[in-house]
Amino acid sequence: MTEPVRRAGLVDTGRRDDDLPRVGRRRIETDAENVERDLTRLVLTVVELVRQLVERQCLRRFDQGDLSDDQVERIGLTLMRLEEAMTELCERFGLSLADLNLDLGPLGTLLPTDPTGQEPAEPNRR
Numbered sequence: 001m002t003e004p005v006r007r008a009g010l011v012d013t014g015r016r017d018d019d020l021p022r023v024g025r026r027r028i029e030t031d032a033e034n035v036e037r038d039l040t041r042l043v044l045t046v047v048e049l050v051r052q053l054v055e056r057q058c059l060r061r062f063d064q065g066d067l068s069d070d071q072v073e074r075i076g077l078t079l080m081r082l083e084e085a086m087t088e089l090c091e092r093f094g095l096s097l098a099d100l101n102l103d104l105g106p107l108g109t110l111l112p113t114d115p116t117g118q119e120p121a122e123p124n125r126r
Helices: 032-064 069-092
Strands: 005-007 010-012
Touching: 032 069
Parallel strands: none
Antiparallel strands: 005 010
């Protein structure tokens, strides 16, 4: 018996579609443009997640007060440039920052809606 051919998570057992039950005949419809867009979205999502984590770590360091004024200035400038670069990349690929916030179902979204990573404060009720 020959070993099935495996490609990109799919298995070619050598059987024809006619040999398979109707239920098992699902095909993934892809085209190069959609694959490229989805891969770009995934990569930019990971980059944005890392950027936000770095930003939160920098904010913690600011709050601790263990940075010199020069370090604070350089970090602030770098964070601004990173955010601008992400905005430019999203525009170049026709995505918004909201497109990068993957919905994880019951876990919520991947990226926090508040850039500081904190939940929005409750409005004052009187």
